Amino acid sequence: MYTGLQHAHSFVAYAALILLIVASLNAIIGMTSNKSFKDGDRKIALFALIFTHIQLLVGLILYFQSPMVQIFNMPMGEVMKDANLRLYAVEHPLINIIAVVLITIGFSKHKKATTDKAKFKSIAIMYALGTILILSRIPWSNWL
Numbered sequence: 001m002y003t004g005l006q007h008a009h010s011f012v013a014y015a016a017l018i019l020l021i022v023a024s025l026n027a028i029i030g031m032t033s034n035k036s037f038k039d040g041d042r043k044i045a046l047f048a049l050i051f052t053h054i055q056l057l058v059g060l061i062l063y064f065q066s067p068m069v070q071i072f073n074m075p076m077g078e079v080m081k082d083a084n085l086r087l088y089a090v091e092h093p094l095i096n097i098i099a100v101v102l103i104t105i106g107f108s109k110h111k112k113a114t115t116d117k118a119k120f121k122s123i124a125i126m127y128a129l130g131t132i133l134i135l136s137r138i139p140w141s142n143w144l
């Protein structure tokens with residue numbers, strides 16, 4: 001079960017990150033060039049949202065199975081002192097949950113926006129911010 005979840009979390013990460021970058025760039029281009037907001041623009045943002053939510057769900061389950069998360073076996077003070085243990089136990093999950101909340105707000109606010117520019121703007125800002133947060137806390141040295 002653990003290995004399957006680990007592979008799923010690693011594989012979906014590629015899809016989620018690519019979709020988030022494409023959706024952010026698409027919204028930034030749409031916003032700055034005053035394009036009209038089409039169904040294709042909505043679908044790109046929606047697919048990015050779906051894959052990010054799948055990643056969150058797998059990550060949450062993985063948190064209780066992974067040997068990289070040591071908060072259940074070690075004193076919290078020891079975990080916080082070690083940069084690698086702190087990344088897996090605290091920084092990666094916390095920052096990514098915040099990022100997913102921002103991305104979800106961006107998608108939900110675009111639905112309520114009344115102009116095309118406002119729709120692009122909501123996705124551009126929140127998705128770009130969320131993507132930067134996620135990229136800042138990926139365990140790069142262990143992943144690639």
Ligand code: HEM
Binds near residue numbers: 066134
């Ligand atoms: C939503 C955006 C997220 C992305 C893009 C992401 C991405 C990644 C990546 C690339 C890895 C390294 C995988 C590997 O070494 O094979 C990883 C590991 C991990 N992630 Fe996430 N993650 C996300 C959210 C979360 C959340 C919300 C949690 C927990 C609440 C979480 C828990 C973990 C754990 C426990 C590991 C270590 C897995 C292991 O090797 O045992 N992730 N994540």
